Amino acid sequence: MSELTGRLFGEPTVDTVFADRNRLGAMLRFEAALARVQAEAGLIPDEAVPAIAAACDPDLYDIGQLAEATRLAGNPAIPLVKALTARVKAASPEAARFVHWGATSQDVIDTGLALQIVEADAAMAPFRARITAALTTLIQTHRDTLMAGRTLLQHALPTTFGLKCAGWLDSIRYADQRLTQAVNAAARLQFGGAAGTLASLDDAGLRISAPLAEALGLPEAALPWHARRERIADLGAALALHIGVLGKIGRDIALMMQTEVGETFEPAAAGKGGSSAMPHKRNPVGTVVLAAAAARAPGLASTLFAVLPQEHERAVGGWHAEWEVLPDLFRLAAGAASHAAEILEGLEVDADRMRANLDLTQGLPFAEGVTLALAPALGKAEAHALIEAASKTAVAERRPLIEILKSQPQVVAHLDDAALSALFDPSRRLGVASGFIDRVLKDD
Structure with a gap:
């Protein structure tokens, strides 16, 4: 993520969810929970848990070193588990034998992603609620505010600004419902071991899976989904849909901000919407971000669909292609929602100009x-x-x-x-x- 433009297109709380330190933390939560559940089931010694849990602190690890090792290993879980094992071994050589017991790298990464999905969705929720509340207020305030309905950018029959806002609200509600459904479907425990059979745990796999899911606050999947990524693709589509709906709202407002139209305006603020050359300008800013996000989202989502045909039980590159795409979609969705909430809460509406334009x-x-x-x-x-x-x-x-x-x-x-x-x-x-x-x- 660019430090220079990240604050424009993203949102700090969701950016933090997908930051490297938090990604490590999510994976380490899996490792700590796995050890606790396995000890409770009698698969590993109780004495191993304190040393493993103590080492599952993301601040204990050098991200730069893990990044270099990831370049060689092919995924970040392999060097992380090695580093975790070494740290546990320094405290308890016996406990180190039971780190990552029966799991595989993809279990760690996918379950970590599931935890991040839940966290990112929760971070976005306040912005989505603000959008709904702001639109409801606009509808109630401008139920009877007359304006020109426009088809193909030309005046058609009269409408009201309240009805236009009601259309926006109806769309965003649908997008919210789709996103909630997709998050709930995608954020599931991944626990299958090397080839999706949990063979290393013999017949104890199912006894571990349910309590592990409960310990992490995630639903248990019917079976491992290592190479079955339809729920991830669906989540990407739901995020892109949400961004697209906000893009529609932003585009409408930007069109109504045109000098020749002058019906609505983004809320003003010091240093906002100026021009480096023209002192008189009041340019759209938030609506530009909404339009830009809506332009980027379909391409990102299409990547998730492109990698659905994954090979056998583990993918050759398809799974790996998701690692940056889904976080990018979440960042864009959160940034768009943040801008939309700010725009709609402070939207300036010129009802007289709407009537004059009619x-x-x-x-x-x-x-x-x-x-x-x-x-x-x-x-x-x-x-x-x-x-x-x-x-x-x-x-x-x-x-x-x-x-x-x-x-x-x-x-x-x-x-x-x-x-x-x-x-x-x-x-x-x-x-x-x-x-x-x-x-x-x-x-x-």
Whole structure:
């Protein structure tokens, strides 16, 4: 992780979860728990546990030395277990015989990862809760705030900012549910020994597995998953989905921040959003991070899917490709959630500008409603042709559409001034927007 840009795209608490020292700590938690459970089951002497547990302190190990040894060993568990054994041996030669008893390197690394997944998810939870709360407040505040709905970046029918926020909330809730499901499925004990049979423990493997999982606070897998990585890939997909949903919110807000639009603004802060060349600029910052994270996440997640076809009982490179990808996805997801929470909690909304922008198109978005109102009398095709021609005139002459229609005998014969005014009242052209909002709020 870059020290220079890491704070922009990541989040300190989750960055710490995947820092090398914490990764060692998670693996050593497995080793300590394994020794305790095996002693309780009578597989190793009780006297071995204190020396092993005391040596399972990540601060006792030199990360630089382990990193160099990892380069030669092919994974960090091999040099860590050697270093752990040496440290235990210095305290108790007899206890050193029982370090890592019956386990394999992948058991240590995968279970350590499972512990990190749980920890990272917990660290992200407050940001996700803040996003939900902020969106709920925005929906309630702006339920009736009129704005232009936009399709293909062009004005369509009127909508409300409350409904737009309700759409964001509905999406983030789904993404949250998917992420929770994926975390619960992926964060499981890995304990299979050399080839996934726990043969080194003879018939005691199943007696050890359940209490080991309980000791670590993890679910017990039905069987070892050394080369079956579908749950890891699914977790990566859920993280990418979460990031993508936040990217959608960020992109919408960035578009509404454009000078020509000016409807919403990220919260201001000293030194935020400036330009090195233009003193007047108020650039998007958090929304840029959301967009950048959403652009990076699919490629990272695709790596996890690319390595699903792993060879037999242990992979040649596929498992190894996950080691940096999944932490990167967590870092991006946490960073995006942190920025999104800050943006939404302090979002500046210019309701007057939203209403003014709605009037920019001279009433053209209401053409559909007038067409439908005239259709029973004129027929849909004739009504459509009439309003289409009037719309072109309004554009050419830069006049409000309602003025053009009031001069059309075929229109005024069926629609008086009051009826036309009602058709051009955006507050009456919102359909069931309020009902949709109620549905989303009810699901809270």
